[in-house]
Amino acid sequence: xxxxxxxxxxxxxxxxxxxxxxxxxxxxxxxxxxxxxxxxxxxxxxxxxxxxxxxxxxxxxxxxxxxxxxxxxxxxxxxxxxxxxxxxxxxxxxxxxxxxxxxxxxxxxxxxxxxxxxxxxxxxxxxxxxxxxxxxxxxxxxxxxxxxxxxxxxxxxxxxxxxxxxxxxxxxxxxxxxxxxxxxxxxxxxxxxxxxxxxxxxxxxxxxxxxxxxxxxxxxxxxxxxxxxxxxxxxxxxxxxxxxxxxxxxxxxxxxxxxxxxxxxxxxxxxxxxxxxxxxxxxxxxxxxxxxxxxxxxxxxxxxxxxxxxxxxxxxxxxxxxxxxxxxxxxxxxxxxxxxxxxxxxxxxxxxxxxxxxxxxxxxxxxxxxxxxxxxxxxxxxxxxxxxxxxxxxxxxxxxxxxxxxxxxxxxxxxxxxxxxxxxxxxxxxxxxxxxxxxxxxxxxxxxxxxxxxxxxxxxxxxxxxxxxxxxxxxxxxxxxxxxxxxxxxxxxxxxxxxxxxxxxxxxxxxxxxxxxxxxxxxxxxxxxxxxxxxxxxxxxxxxxxxxxxxxxxxxxxxxxxxxxxxxxxxxxxxxxxxxxxxxxxxxxxxxxxxxxxxxxxxxxxxxxxxxxxxxxxxxxxxxxxxxxxxxxxxx
Amino acid sequence: xxxxxxxxxxxxxxxxxxxxxxxxxxxxxxxxxxxxxxxxxxxxxxxxxxxxxxxxxxxxxxxxxxxxxxxxxxxxxxxxxxxxxxxxxxxxxxxxxxxxxxxxxxxxxxxxxxxxxxxxxxxxxxxxxxxxxxxxxxxxxxxxxxxxxxxxxxxxxxxxxxxxxxxxxxxxxxxxxxxxxxxxxxxxxxxxxxxxxxxxxxxxxxxxxxxxxxxxxxxxxxxxxxxxxxxxxxxxxxxxxxxxxxxxxxxxxxxxxxxxxxxxxxxxxxx
Numbered sequence: 001x002x003x004x005x006x007x008x009x010x011x012x013x014x015x016x017x018x019x020x021x022x023x024x025x026x027x028x029x030x031x032x033x034x035x036x037x038x039x040x041x042x043x044x045x046x047x048x049x050x051x052x053x054x055x056x057x058x059x060x061x062x063x064x065x066x067x068x069x070x071x072x073x074x075x076x077x078x079x080x081x082x083x084x085x086x087x088x089x090x091x092x093x094x095x096x097x098x099x100x101x102x103x104x105x106x107x108x109x110x111x112x113x114x115x116x117x118x119x120x121x122x123x124x125x126x127x128x129x130x131x132x133x134x135x136x137x138x139x140x141x142x143x144x145x146x147x148x149x150x151x152x153x154x155x156x157x158x159x160x161x162x163x164x165x166x167x168x169x170x171x172x173x174x175x176x177x178x179x180x181x182x183x184x185x186x187x188x189x190x191x192x193x194x195x196x197x198x199x200x201x202x203x204x205x206x207x208x209x210x211x212x213x214x215x216x217x218x219x220x221x222x223x224x225x226x227x228x229x230x231x232x233x234x235x236x237x238x239x240x241x242x243x244x245x246x247x248x249x250x251x252x253x254x255x256x257x258x259x260x261x262x263x264x265x266x267x268x269x270x271x272x273x274x275x276x277x278x279x280x281x282x283x284x285x286x287x288x289x290x291x292x293x294x295x296x297x298x299x300x301x302x303x304x305x306x307x308x309x310x311x312x313x314x315x316x317x318x319x320x321x322x323x324x325x326x327x328x329x330x331x332x333x334x335x336x337x338x339x340x341x342x343x344x345x346x347x348x349x350x351x352x353x354x355x356x357x358x359x360x361x362x363x364x365x366x367x368x369x370x371x372x373x374x375x376x377x378x379x380x381x382x383x384x385x386x387x388x389x390x391x392x393x394x395x396x397x398x399x400x401x402x403x404x405x406x407x408x409x410x411x412x413x414x415x416x417x418x419x420x421x422x423x424x425x426x427x428x429x430x431x432x433x434x435x436x437x438x439x440x441x442x443x444x445x446x447x448x449x450x451x452x453x454x455x456x457x458x459x460x461x462x463x464x465x466x467x468x469x470x471x472x473x474x475x476x477x478x479x480x481x482x483x484x485x486x487x488x489x490x491x492x493x494x495x496x497x498x499x500x501x502x503x504x505x506x507x508x509x510x511x512x513x514x515x516x517x518x519x520x521x522x523x524x525x526x527x528x529x530x531x532x533x534x535x536x537x538x539x540x541x542x543x544x545x546x547x548x549x550x551x552x553x554x555x556x557x558x559x560x561x562x563x564x565x566x567x568x569x570x571x572x573x574x575x576x577x578x579x580x581x582x583x584x585x586x587x588x589x590x591x592x593x594x595x596x597x598x599x600x601x602x603x604x605x606x607x608x609x610x611x612x613x614x615x616x617x618x619x620x621x622x623x624x625x626x627x628x629x630x631x632x633x634x635x636x
Numbered sequence: 637x638x639x640x641x642x643x644x645x646x647x648x649x650x651x652x653x654x655x656x657x658x659x660x661x662x663x664x665x666x667x668x669x670x671x672x673x674x675x676x677x678x679x680x681x682x683x684x685x686x687x688x689x690x691x692x693x694x695x696x697x698x699x700x701x702x703x704x705x706x707x708x709x710x711x712x713x714x715x716x717x718x719x720x721x722x723x724x725x726x727x728x729x730x731x732x733x734x735x736x737x738x739x740x741x742x743x744x745x746x747x748x749x750x751x752x753x754x755x756x757x758x759x760x761x762x763x764x765x766x767x768x769x770x771x772x773x774x775x776x777x778x779x780x781x782x783x784x785x786x787x788x789x790x791x792x793x794x795x796x797x798x799x800x801x802x803x804x805x806x807x808x809x810x811x812x813x814x815x816x817x818x819x820x821x822x823x824x825x826x827x828x829x830x831x832x833x834x835x836x837x838x839x840x841x842x843x844x845x846x847x848x849x850x851x852x853x854x855x856x857x858x859x860x861x862x863x864x865x866x867x868x869x870x871x872x873x874x875x876x877x878x879x880x881x882x883x884x885x886x887x888x889x890x891x892x893x894x895x896x897x898x899x900x901x902x903x904x905x906x907x
Binding site for chain 2: 013014016017020021095096097098099101108120121123124127128249251252253261263265290291292293304306341353355356360410411414415416418422423424425428
């Protein structure tokens, strides 16, 4: 790796070591349409800034001959396209990061894929970029993909844009062609709210206007691409903003002093500064700023350290330490842009996890208000979001969180969505604002709790959740279990799915979203009844693992018993007590579980009863046996 | 934390000590050993662990010991797969480690450039380049399913030069092999190999000669090429890197087997 001219003497080396400490950093992305030449451009930047070493150059020369697409020229794209699949298909699938530097700056460049199906890869790179280089092919002008990328750059608030009009060599280095494209782009940029844009005519393959102004384009007198990258001012708004530090770890500084460890994401802090911990709002003042290299007088954005407080307060990972003079607000319901990134579509109403700062919390996303056509920017109605779609939705977090709108703070307003079952990162969100109602709903403290009620009842509460196909025998078995419990003086209640659909859930149908809401309501009611001290029996198809897990998580450990009433589809269909399978097969009933709607069997239920072989009484006895082991029912 | 004794491991260890200061590291170091490292590496490893009071776990694949796997008779491919890839899997499984930190950097090799900072591996430790989690902002998803493990690469975005500049700034101690000194070497297949012990079979008329050499990257001594160098201080090395025109891993034979060789190794479970 080279970085500028070689220092010749010891004093020049020292000078060099000093200047590297002052080098600024720029993270940028390249994006554009498939054949606009992004990889070629990055290869060219590496080559021209002398980052390509002899052995790499040797394999590049060899590869250019065998798999290159540029005839006798070096195929710079081969320096960047690393994965085997990409080399073979000639496209960039994933993000490739490359590093180069000039005496002024260090650069991290992410080469992002062009196709629409890789939108999620592009926004991943965009989320941390200071600048985007948008490429267009001079022969084709602005394409759908250019517009899409410009919109995404704007949505993710990339502060600076360079429009690089590439392949000018193929249009005779024509000023008219360049001017027309620039004009088109400026109109579009204004429309999507891109403020700071510079347009540069280049040929990545031949190196025109990359590091030196091209003699082929005497009509162009603006900066070269490298010059613009080196000198563009990186907006550093967060440094002057009020202090924010998400707490990552409670770190013991002395045996009796607990410190808050983390990285400052905005502002600066000094000992004695008044601070608050959110969401609790407890106040204190900064004691010491502890680091490996000694205590600091001041810590600024980007520094990682351990902060002690003059008065110890209750704080943990996920809380945010903030300047008391200007704290962010807290809320639990928001409007947000959601970008979906998973092959399973968004399930509105389902409980996912969110990660924001160092906090992981539960989140549900409501049905989208609309989705954005990222090619035309039109808003269209939507019931869900599929991979690479972007929509605006209301979201509900399971607790109050401190936040700032994404447009003001990437760190306090950007979050990811994680699927509870696969643990994959399935979406990204950008907070807009809090919904007013979240400020008004408070928890009321109650004087009598579950424990006191269970003492009075003489038994502890629980929820016994029967899941399985229609006709498997859930209601039958639940009824027998309830009778037996009642006989020995237990307080019980049976929530039957069919019966609830006549009242509580009569507004719901059988679509995926409605089923999720149906299960959620039953889970909430069951949890309330358990809180009231009852043994609650739930008989509900409840086909989705995610929602059954939600039901489990609403209760304390040891209060939930999942019973998998297992029978083959053939057996259940033969029984068909309500004639529903017959209707479903005739097409008179849609979204019927087992026929045209999925059933996700439990992976580790507390009890599994196979009703193809057991009688209902035997199955009920298996459940009661487990309840005895849970000490819900005493034995004998 | 995977500890390979090299400069990247040394930097990662230093960063971890700073991150948890004033507490001690909340995790042990794991060295997946091949028995073929340079002798100075073993000395440095044990001395580092003792000086800093770190818990060090050394794992040597017992199957390799039994079969006497070595780079000379079995070739670098089998040697690396058995000692390092299989050894690492055994050590992670055997100790029940579900998260392992490694010092790999994206600038080392093209397939590494595409790996995430938090890299999820299947229960068989496989890396699936098509099933990687998006990493937005500074938000890393550390959740995993039963049996899955995560490899974390905190130095992903560092370059070789960054590593040396940081070593200079922080005064981080390193294995002496990084600094030029007269050492016994032979020259074979265009690669300068140091004869570190008498296990190295010499092909007549090979005879070790003494040259001033150093290493840019350290691995198993028979598989690690040295460079001719007079750079015996950190600033001299930085100067050398600034003026060199060979890539850092060009001396590492394990990368050479095929052009896609690292991508293949990672899919098999190599870190």
